[in-house]
Amino acid sequence: MPTALVTGAAGFIGSNLAEALLDRGYEVRGVDNFATGRSSNLEPLESREDFEFHEADIRDGDAMADAVSGVDYLFHQAAVASVPRSVEDPVTSTGANCTGTATVLDAARRADVDTAVVASSSSVYGSSEQLPKVETMEVTPESPYALSKYFTEELALEFSDFYDIDTVALRYFNIFGPRQDPEGQYAAVIPKFIDLMLDDERPVIFGDGEQSRDFTYIDNAVEANVLAAEGDVTGEAFNVGTGGRVTVNGLVDALNEQLGTDIDPVHDDPRPGDVRHSHADISKAEELLGYDPEVGFEEGLERTIEYYR
Template identity: 40%
Template structure:
């Protein structure tokens, strides 16, 4: 089995490449990444065929997809604040980029396409937990681009018979998620700040809740979906119904690091969703054997990864 991972030098993509490399059924892993948010060093020691470039490059996509069996489409411009600042860039990378990947998958012989959407599509809908049949109400350009991603997958399934599986990722965290860029996610930012004795910046009062999902669990689901060729045009929540406030998250980080975090509250951000929690019914029906990783286990593992990194990298 030959697998293409777009965005494969990023946090989730490189973790997935590492896991796929352990399966003898996977004979080749091809990674496309323009290194705008990924790092080639994330793939160090892995037997992957790396193609540096953008998913807007149709020739590069065709090269990657030729003779392949499946594509895991993770390439994107992440971050709600980034999309608020530059909505067109997010649209081109996330929505148009997905369309380019789907067209390449068709040209290559209707490859199995698994793609990452986001829980941000639920947006202003206050219902908790979030199930996939809820009315979506995006609150940011980023959320709109992710809604377009999953909608295009469904449309290509129904229009062309393309085998697809769109996942709504929630707040994925774990080893390999760096803090050294302006749009870093909350867990790496706060771990890095706490270890460095710097203030932890909290947007709002910290009572916002998130369904944090460990990257190893996410990659296990993606790997199982590839090996069993799981197809479903409907979006699937890839999270397990946990609900942790940001204040509770800080306490978990303090426990794992043995350090006291200095809290600094600032105004809330435009486009941020107040509460997020997944209904995992559909996920568990498709992947009944998946096991979750509790925050109390995942945070210490992530802290250990940070402690092993050079200071300049965290």
Template identity: 45%
Template structure:
């Protein structure tokens, strides 16, 4: 268990960052959080602001001084701050690069100067690009299919060079389609699961890109929190200065995904069971199928995810139903 450490979480007001905050604050850690609220939400951290164990800094990883302030005296960094989304990077590659590459380098450089013990960062399954093999294994990658994928691969290259050159311990976690509580269902770049959920809660037909047989290894947030904790506490020297897939190790199609979400939300409103999806064009830059091998993470750092997609969706659907004011953003 990760306990009694001083840790920095960047992107702390975001979906994954706020879930890490919630977990680690309960375990008697002292936490510094950094966020500029470009995609994160104040309400995600609001319950924790009164805690003596949490200090929030509103700042930007593109600003070196903000990074220096945040990193001071920290043992471990969980770097989640980034501009996600393949479509966003296609529309605005320059900003995606500024945040995801320059911001990453700022934080990594400051971490090295401050003597931070371990730097754990959000990598991405998009790094696999056009490599055809399934399941995805960490050492076999193809050419990136989007500016976003380029930025996340560059993160891995910088982390590798910094670990070899300066001795800082780095661990990259290639997230596969994470979902769960506090994931934003609104805005142009919302992920597929919360988009489906909000459409169904509104009594509307969601749009499935393509024929719906595109498949993904959807990963419940609690699995991701577990992976970050294992990365922080592992004492296996073979486990550091590596990248790992973080997933459940099963893939399901978008059509099956829709049916599962419909089943769980239908328990709250039977009219949801009658809604049929619309089908639209495929999304530019998307891969057809994705499935992770989680063997390396299991073997080297004891990653053992407990939530398959069905169990995760059951939890997530209840959270969305209980927490989303459906009409407030319509």
């Protein structure tokens, strides 16, 4: 039975990934310091006999050495997310995302972990007008968060050159689904809009709403992680999206249709650091990982609405 360590296990992606790994027969250890993760996300995992949780900061070398001991696969999901948050507080984002990643990866290679899969972000591409975004493009990170994610993936990929550990970086494109936090000023757009519109409140769109995103349901991201860990590819970065895109105005239209509402959004000034368009070319992941996103935007949105109801 393989053993996996999931950092950020109390977060949105980390908790979903940990649960999926348990369902696949893995023994799973989770790490989180609850800076952004939520204890409620761990509730479905705590009763599982093959799940073990460590409350710790990923910058704590001794704690990471203990957590990663005897582990086959590392899934590094822990991060301080959000472009706007990183613009307001670059120190916290950089400390967690850069120093934390270095600490976790160093512990993993010292513990002879077989494979490390790290979470990167589509934000590394910046606001290039080229669509779709393909991995061979020049990256132009335009926020502290984007820069920290580029550091995360570059450090991980270099580890595959320097040490006896396979590494893969996954550039997530707007992952959404159950357990994503809808509260606060840094909440992701889909859970925040659903939460507001279920209460018949108007969502706020920053800008004209014609900015577009490759909204990707959580199950697709989980599958990409498993394929990356269990495959034989190393030292590569991959886009994880659906290969499509939806404008933010189109998102509101889709939510109105599925909720049976007729709510007009409020428009506010654009936020610094936000890119205009995000659209993934997923052909590399399809070819080398066998990645095939099975849950589309509409179905994912329907599942997510049901969760928040």
